[in-house]
Amino acid sequence: MPLWIDTPDALRAHLQTLPAWVGLDTEFIREKTFWPQLALVQIAIGDTTLLVDPLVPGMCEALAPLLTDTGVVKVMHSASEDLIALRCACGVLPSPIFDTQIAAALSGLAGGMGYQKLVAEITGVTLSKGETRSDWLKRPLSASQLEYAADDVTHLGALYETLSSRLQARGRSAWLEADCARMVAQASEDNGERWPHLSMRSAQFLDAAAQRRLLRLLRWREAQARSSDRPKSWILDNELAATLARTPPATREALAKLFETLPKAPRKLADPIWTALDTSLPDEDQAPLAKASDSDRNRLKKLQDAVSRTSAELELPDGILASRRWLEALMERGEWPAALSGWRREHLEPVLAPLLSQR
Numbered sequence: 001m002p003l004w005i006d007t008p009d010a011l012r013a014h015l016q017t018l019p020a021w022v023g024l025d026t027e028f029i030r031e032k033t034f035w036p037q038l039a040l041v042q043i044a045i046g047d048t049t050l051l052v053d054p055l056v057p058g059m060c061e062a063l064a065p066l067l068t069d070t071g072v073v074k075v076m077h078s079a080s081e082d083l084i085a086l087r088c089a090c091g092v093l094p095s096p097i098f099d100t101q102i103a104a105a106l107s108g109l110a111g112g113m114g115y116q117k118l119v120a121e122i123t124g125v126t127l128s129k130g131e132t133r134s135d136w137l138k139r140p141l142s143a144s145q146l147e148y149a150a151d152d153v154t155h156l157g158a159l160y161e162t163l164s165s166r167l168q169a170r171g172r173s174a175w176l177e178a179d180c181a182r183m184v185a186q187a188s189e190d191n192g193e194r195w196p197h198l199s200m201r202s203a204q205f206l207d208a209a210a211q212r213r214l215l216r217l218l219r220w221r222e223a224q225a226r227s228s229d230r231p232k233s234w235i236l237d238n239e240l241a242a243t244l245a246r247t248p249p250a251t252r253e254a255l256a257k258l259f260e261t262l263p264k265a266p267r268k269l270a271d272p273i274w275t276a277l278d279t280s281l282p283d284e285d286q287a288p289l290a291k292a293s294d295s296d297r298n299r300l301k302k303l304q305d306a307v308s309r310t311s312a313e314l315e316l317p318d319g320i321l322a323s324r325r326w327l328e329a330l331m332e333r334g335e336w337p338a339a340l341s342g343w344r345r346e347h348l349e350p351v352l353a354p355l356l357s358q359r
Contacts, residue, residue, distance in 0.1 A: 002042075002049040002150040008062035014043075014050055015066050021073040022066070023156030024094060027136040027149060028085040034225040034232070036081065038089035039136035044153035051149055055139070060090040067094040075156045077101050077115045079180075083187035093187055097180045100159045106175050107166035111317030119155045122162050127151050178342045192222045195287055198328070202242040203290035212284045213277055214245035220276035224269070236266060236273065248277055288332035296331070299355070303327045306351045314347065322348060330356070 005011050023044030028036040041052040041063060054060050066072065067090060074094040076082060078101040087093050104118055105111040116127045134145055141149075167173045196218040197203045203211055218241060225232040240262070249255040252274045259265035266273070304327065311321045322340060329337045330352070336345055 002051050002146060004146070005050050005052045005059075006056055008056070008058040011050070011052055011059065011062045014045065014048070015062075018066070018069070018072050019046060020071075021075050021098070021157075021160060023153035023160075024074045024076050024082075024097075025149075025152040025156075026082045026085050027134075028081070029135070029137055030081075030231075032231070033229045035088050035229055036085040037137065038085045040141070040149055041086075042149050042153040044156055049150045049154055051146060053139075054089055055137070064090045064092050067092050070096060073098050075100065075160045077118070077152075077156065077159070080183055080187065083184065084190060087187060087190075093184050095181075095184050096177070097184060098160060098164075098176065099180050099183065100156065100163055102179050102183075103159075103163040103167060103176050105317050105320045106172050106179070107163055107170060108315045108317070109166075111320045115152065118159060123155055123158050125155060127155075175343045182338065182341075192226075196222065198288065198290050198332070199325075200238055200242065200290070202238070206242070206246055206290075208289055210245045211289055212281075212287060213248060214241060215284055215287055216276050216279065216281055217241045217245060217273070219281065220272070224272070235269070237264070240265065244273070244277060249274075291332075299331060299358075300324070300327060302355050303331070303352060306355060307348065310347055310351055 003014075005014070023042070025042045026038060027040040027042075028038050030036045038054045038060075041054055043050040043052060043066075052059060052063065054063070067074070067086060074097045076094070076097050076099055079094075079097055079099050083093055083097075100118060101113060101115075104113050109118070109121065113121070116129060119125055119127055128144075128148060128151070130144060130148060134148070136145070164173070167176055193199065195215065197211055197214045200214070200218075203214055206214060217236065221232050221236045221241070224230075224235045228235070244255075249258055252271065255274050255277075256267070256270045259267045259270050303322075304324065307322045307327070308318065311318060314321070321344060326337055326339050330340065334356075336349075340348065
């Protein structure tokens with residue numbers, strides 16, 4: 001039976017003596033906020049599973065020493081969003097971590113494998129998915145919620161042992177350490193994308209001036225969402241942002257009138273949106289353009305084919321060695337992005353450099 005931990009002293013008592021690794025997971029809510037709201041922390045210590053209530057005053061402070069203990073590996077699955085939730089609530093990040101989803105990919109099992117599927121693959125145990133969209137902020141939690149939450153860490157030990165062995169056999173333990181360290185570093189920065197317009201497909205159909213206006217709006221939206229703790233789509237949705245960038249109103253008054261005709265337009269934000277739309281950014285002239293030309297598509301296809309061949313040689317699942325987005329960044333900027341550093345660049349540069357030099 002998992003133990004419900006609702007006092008900081010009880011948590012400290014269980015964390016006094018720790019093994020070389022613990023299983024760690026979180027439940028959080030992010031439907032109505034920009035920042036994730038930490039609602040539950042699950043910790044597997046040997047045969048003991050702790051369900052920690054982070055809503056209790058002082059609990060996050062009691063949890064922080066475990067997260068920062070470099071002598072204890074925190075075994076997690078698909079940890080990127082959990083890291084942000086823990087950082088927001090506890091002010092620190094878990095390190096070092098062992099991400100079982102990344103480990104499964106690097107060991108040759110599959111890329112992006114979900115926890116339930118990976119548990120079934122390695123242990124043969126079938127887990128319930130019944131509480132996936134549950135309200136984790138309510139109290140008390142139901143018996144089914146508690147069972148589901150405990151299952152999320154109960155099997156991490158078996159995954160850790162199996163995947164560690166597979167990585168060691170392939171000589172890829174250092175690859176995982178590098179990928180996990182980079183994930184933690186990214187979570188510590190979390191400054192948002194510098195060029196968010198590149199992630200929007202509609203940007204490819206805008207001219208250079210319109211793309212710069214779109215960049216202004218998306219940068220403003222990011223800052224507004226962070227400061228108000230609201231989802232970005234609640235501030236300004238992508239479709240309206242692209243429309244304003246393509247055909248900007250001539251005046252502030254015209255923008256306000258346009259918003260009056262749109263039921264979901266953020267009318268109260270018309271003034272700051274106008275200011276953002278009309279104010280140049282210091283670095284916007286450096287912004288790469290989203291492109292959709294035939295030559296760009298053909299060049300990207302050649303890079304993808306080369307990556308696919310290299311992945312097959314390394315027995316890695318598709319998408320693990322280099323994503324489309326990373327390759328586009330490499331094409332647009334001519335510099336290797338951080339995501340393609342280390343062991344990835346070591347294997348890719350010999351095959352991609354000749355293609356990148358072709359025009």
